[in-house]
Amino acid sequence: MEERRPILQMRHIHKQFPGVKALSDVQFRLFPGEVHALMGENGAGKSTLIKVLTGVYSIDRGEVELEQKRIVIQGPQDAQAAGISTVYQEVNLCPNLSVAENIFIGREPMRFGRIQWKKLNAAAAKLLEERMHLKIDVTQPLHVYPIAIQQLVAIARALNISAKVLILDEPTSSLDRGEVRQLFDVMNKLKSEGLAILFVTHFLNQVYEISDRITILRGGEFVGEYAASALPRIELVSKMIGKELKLLEELPKQPAAAEKKESGILMEAKSLGKRGAIEPFDLSIRQGEIVGLAGLLGSGRTEAARLLFGADAPDQGSLVIGRGGSAQTPRRAIDNGIAFCSEDRKGEGIIDDLTIRENIVLALQASQGWFRSISRKRQTEIAGQFIEALNINPPNPDQLIKNLSGGNQQKVLLARWLLTDPKLLILDEPTRGIDIGAKAEIQKLVMSLSQKGVSVLFISSELEEVLRVSDRIVVLRDRRKVKELQGDEMSEQSVMKAIAGGGEG
Amino acid sequence: MKHHLFWPVTLLALLLLFNLLYDPSFFSIKIRDGRLYGSLIDILNFGAPLMLVAIGMTLVIATKGIDLSVGSIVAITGAMACMTISKGTDQNSLGLVAMAVIMALGLSLLLGLWNGFLVAGIGIQPIIATLILMVAGRGIAQLITNGQIITLNSGNYKYIGAGDLFRLPFSIFIVAVVFGAAVLLTRRTAIGMFIESVGNKPVASRLAGIRAKSVMIAAYLFCGLCAGIAGLILSSNVSSADGNNAGLWYELDAILAVVIGGTSLNGGRFYLAGTVIGALIIQTLTTTIYVINVSPEITLVVKAFVVLVVCLIQSESFRQAIVSRWKTRRYPAEKETTRHA
Amino acid sequence: MLKRQHMPIFVTIALFAFMFIAGSFRYTGFFSAQVLLNLFIDNAFLLIVAIGMTFVIISGGIDLSVGSVIALTTMISSTLLQDGWSPVFVIPLVLLLGLLFGGAMGAIIHYFKIQPFIVTLAGMFLARGLCYVISTNTITINHAFYTAVAQTKVTLPGGNFVSISVLIALLVFAAAFYMAHYTRFGRNTYALGGNEQSSVLMGLPVARTKIGVYMFSGFCSALAGVVFTFYMLSGYGLHAIGMELDAIAAVVIGGTLLTGGFGYLAGTLFGVLIQGVIQTIISFEGTLSSWWTRIVIGLLLFFFILLQKLFSSRGPLQRNIALDGKKD
Structure with missing residues (x-):
């Protein structure tokens, strides 16, 4: 195994954006016939690395080698020509064209300047059936099929361009269990055929189920490369979340919230949920309480917050604010004293x-x-x-x-x-992508607000931050509420365990 | 960073300067029959309907919309007013004229509401939604006038577009009032900020609690009203209503005036004063071409180039193509995705 | 075999059939092959423009300059003929000019990322203005070739006839149909309208396709202008005013999505015929005035846009849009 040479190797990759170091001295290697998971939280540099590979971004320094040859990728077409194909979560095909066309467009079989539709459809059907075990009517427009099928079609297109490296960027985010199964079957088959697959996902279960090797990035830096079997879940989580800098540790810890337990309930959600976004959950928030919402990216944190603010409409459950107030639209929610700082600042x-x-x-x-x-x-x-x-x-x-x-x-x-x-302030990743000083100021502000009786729902990828400010922590995993911790139960260890899941509930 | 009025004002000044050099009498203003006469007065007078339509259009464009139906609304309101008056026994009666004006303006509000409903209520793209009324509008205008050009003999109605007050054309005062009202409404109340917010970032505005739909409907209502008033002035000026030709090309001139005035077609920040100057530039251009004795239809060619130049200047790609050619060519997608990081 | 995406075109065809049948019952002399053929004769130029417009709209754009380009073509043709040029040179020349005019607009739209609406608006001003630069008067054509073409009746079996313009229009239709469904350019046009970003990522020649679409529209407008000169036998700056609206209406009534990516040329054909039928019914009615045409077309436009809205908001096409950015 170890004697094989990597098909793709990236060394000392540096990329700087105005004001942000997106990648610094990152390395990555990919072997033929393996599924390699690229892990990291927001701002870790995953997307930047992938965009470098697909030719969307240039690199400031470093080198990329494909099959031991140094290459410079200058655009999506370049990447494809070199044999690097990418399938994104939001399928980048044309929904209005037929399945067969989506696979072959730009390379249609022609004869006397005329597209050979019969040949094209037959080839598409054959390709899907043989390599994807997919039997569908390829003359139907792509949009009539669910996202899962669309992704398989996208993979088929990539394979047809004779891909050596397949990048799957969060392909499972909008799939249900059965669909994920189907995708994994295809991935396993392709792996056994010798294809190198780079897999990005937020779901830990899936990482362990499918991948052979894991590379972790954090804050634009390379943390390490591990064999999946040799890296326990909890260690993976702690490497992704990591430690913060000293400055923040000097902040006072939130005082024990004994008196807050006595205060009245400000907001109560009962089995509130939205299909495909977050499974039904219960949550009540007391006056002046700071509730932390922990979980990895994509665990349903933002989705939960949006339901509470009325930014999205739930398809089940109820939400009561104060005495009978509701939050059907943002306007209503604001009138009832809720405020929501979105994670998507821009x-x-x-x-x-x-x-x-x-x-x-x-x-x-x-x-x-x-x-x-x-x-x-x-x-x-x-x-x-x-x-x-x-x-x-x-x-x-x-x-x-x-x-x-x-x-x-x-x-x-x-x-x-x-x-x-506001009576309740929902902060979704309020400290992401901002400098350390501003971070500390915002945390201090949150605590002082709580002392004035304002409730806060605090969402953050940074565990220490959540632990420091919260009175109570709600943990989400795979779009489900899995645990609620308070008082002495709240420790780095216990929260990480809940986030990682697996071994215990 | 120059003041946002710098370029429009400069352009207008250059145009006027050209006229002055070409014909020194351009600026002369005479008093005849107790009224001021001169090229400058003409520009203000003839430019009045365009200024009105453009003021309304500014607010619609600021919400990231567009209203192609203003020309049709101009024709419809003119037809409505003239029809109402021509049916009366005493065309000059003040009551009848007032009723005609009210009915015409009411109708224009209704048409504005229709556009607003299609855009904000049903969610049709503005270009397409307002295209419907643009197509049907001239038919409706002719329906009202029964296909004829209605001519009136009503001194009171004629006053709206051809009368004078304090030795100046009355229409100038109408423009001043509407402009003042628009400025007051948008800058003294919160509507202006809401319009800019909705036009700039609809999603973020909704999350900040702004009722985006009401804001958009209000903009189309106001635009309809402005076009309605312009329709009254135009038809009153010639004392007749012509469903086919009244307000022809107005939508395009109005959009042009807005763009020259510095408001971006992508919505957001809007400049009412800039728009008024933009409209004056267009009117001056028309007058200038008359003065220098070129066939007046050539204005269209000049306008075409003005549209292109202004849009090119506003186009980010164009500016970047000039500034750093090689970089955009090598990684064209990078620019759009840098927001990530 | 009835697929959901074919629904709009069936609605269009059914509407045409209904109008034609209703007209036949109501007016004597309406139900005849010649009345049907006259629809083609009177709207040959509209059909040609609408075909070009269909490509532009499928690609996700719009072309407001078509009416003006027709007028400009009539002006250039009539002036050159008057100066003694031969039609052998005049016709290819105006077609080439149309092609270049459209190509220039397409290039500006693509490279400077300015909205098609505003660029073609400028094109509309420019072409219309250039007409007046040539002349503000009507220039009549009495060149033998043009009058011959105008007067030739191509008799069909059964004694009915069509004009040469109709044959040209049908030829364009057939060519465009082939282009849309059997060439890469056609398929790329659909892909571009379906999702421009995907088209880029799939490595399709987006620039070439986009510019090509406007070139084709410019060409169609010029050809429609040539046909229009056969029809009117004159060049005039006020010819074909508002033709862009008729063309857009025909395309939309024909079931093409204004947001791009979806549409059929056959739909456009029926969209043009529906407009023709409305005019014919109104002329047969006698008491109804011509302005009803505009009102009815406006209503139809409204109806079909509403239909599109319902159609697309239920379809998964919307799903991909929703993923790009949450809709407000």
Whole structure:
């Protein structure tokens, strides 16, 4: 086994984006006939590494070797020509074309300038049946089939371009169990045929089920490469989540929340769920309580939060806020005292074209309606207060928010919600991608809010952070609530165990 | 970073300067029959309907929308008002004129609501949703006038588009009032901020608690109303309604005025003053071409180039193509995906 | 065999059949092969433009310049003929100009990522303006070749006849049909409209396809302009005003999705015929005025857009869109 030479080898890969080191000195190797899982949390550099392989990004330094030959990949076509094919979670095919066409488009069998449809359809059917064990009507448009089949079609296309390396980027995120089974069967078959497969997923069970080898990245750095059989689950999780820097450890631990147990219940969700997003869960939050939501990326954290805020509509269960309030739409939720800071700061948080001042007053103004306008003078005043309190830089209320750093944008969004005087603040990854100083400030702020009686639902990939601020921790795994921990049960060990699952419930 | 009015104002100034050099009498204003006359007054007067339509269009474009039906609304409201008046026994009666105006404006609001409903309510793309009324609108206008060009003999109605107040054309005052109202509505209330927010980031706006649909409907309503007022001015100015030709090309001129004024077709920040200057630029261009004695239809060619140049300047790809050619060629996808990281 | 994606086109064909039958019952002399053929004769140019437009819309774009390009073609043709040029040179020249005009717009749309709507709008201004640069008056054509083509009746078995323009239109239709279904260019056009990003990742020639689509539309407009000169025997800057709307309406009524990626040329053919039938019914009715055409077309447009909306929001096409970005 060890004598084989890798088909793909990446060495000392460096990639820098403005303000962020996305990859620094990362290495990766892939052998023929293996499934290799690439693991890491948000910002670990997985996607960047894959985009380097598929030619979307250039690299600043380092080298990529395919079959012992150095290559430079300059675009998706380049990658495909070299034999590296990628299948993404959001299938990158054309839903309006037939299955057969999707496999062969660009390489249709032609005769006298005419596409040979019969030949094309027959070849597609044969390819799917022989290599995927898939018998479907290949003349139907792709969109009539479920995502799982679409992915198999995408793989078939990749194989047909004679791929040597197949990258599967979170292919299982939107599949159900049976569909995952089907995909794994195909993967095993391809593996036995000698194909090298790079597999990215957030589901630990699947990693252990299918992969031979695991490479872990964290914060853009290479943590290690392990044989899957030699790496216990809990160790994998701890290597992914890792330790934080000293500065944060000096923060005071959240005081024991004895008196909070006495306070009234602010929000209660009963078997709230949405198919394909999160399985039904119960959750109640008391006044002034900080509830941590732990779990790996893709475990259903964000989905749960979106249901609580009314950003998505649940298809079952009930949600009560205070005395009979509801959260059917964000508007309603806000009226009932809920605030939600999305993890997607750029897409769902900031309004690029508006200033710091406008971004801060936006939510309050929205709840006051069109005509009870907050005067310009008052807006500047409010913005000034928050700029000072949260230490927002630059301290100029009329600066456009798009020109701010990530941490400062986050603070502006926090200010937006604090201004609405919420009873429950849902923070989804509030400290991601921001510098360590801003991180500490945000954690401090959360704790001081709780002391003032505001409840907080705190979602983070960083375990230590969750442990430090939370009174109670809810653990999610594979889109399901698996554990609730409080008091002395809350330790790094116990939470990791719950996240890793497997051995115990 | 230059002020957002810098380029529009410069362009307008250059146009006026050209006219001054070409014909020094361009700026001269005379008093005749108790009213001011001159090229500048003409530009303001003839440009009034376009300015109105463009003001409404600005708000719609700011919500990431577009309204292709304004030309049709201009024709419909003109037809409605003229029809109402022509049915009356005393065409000059103030009550009748008032009723005609109210009915026409009510109809324009209704049409704006229809557009808003299609876009915000049903969720049809704005270009397509407003295309329906653009196609059907001229038919409706002719239906109202029964296919004829209705001519009126109503001094009171004529005053709207051809009368004068304080020695200036009355239409200028209408524009001033509508412009003032638009500025007040958008800047003194929160509507302006909501429009910019919805146009810039619809999803984030919804999560911030803004009722995006109401905001969009309001924009189309206002745009309909502006087009309605423009329709009144146009038909009153010539004392007749022509369902076929009234307001022809207005949607395009209005969009052009908005774009010249600095508002991006991608929605977000909008500039009402810029739009008004944009409309004045278009009107001045038309007048200039008249003055220098070239066939007036050539305006279209000039407009085509103005549209292209303005859009190219606004196009990120174009700017980047100029700044760093080689890089975008090598990794074209990188630019779009850097937001990840 | 009835697939769900064929539904819109069946609705279109059924609507046409219904209108034609209803007309036949109501008006004497309506039900005849010649009335049917007249639909083709009177709308040959519209059919040609609409075919080009169908490709553009399937690719996910729009072309507002078509009406103006027709007018420009009539102007250039009539001027050159007046100057004594031979049709042998004039016709290829205007077709080439149409091709280049469309190609230029396509290149701007693709390389500078400006919305097709605004670029073709500029194209519309430009072409219309150039007409007036040539002349603001009507230029009549009395070249023997043109009048001959205009007056030739191609008699069909059974005594009915069509014009040469109809033959040209049907030829274009057949060629376009072949192109859409049996060439890579055609399939790439569908792929582009289905998902542009995927097309890039699948290694399809996106630039070539996009520019090609607008070139084809420009070519069709120019050819429609040539046919229009046969029909009108004059060049005039005000010819074919609003033709772009008729073409778009025909395409939409024909069941092509305005969001791109889906549509049939046969649908477009019936979309054109439906517009023709409406006009014919209105002229047979006598008391109804011509403006009803526009209103009815507007209503049909509304109806079909609504149908598309229902059709696509239930279909999984929407699912992929929803994955790209959560819909508001």
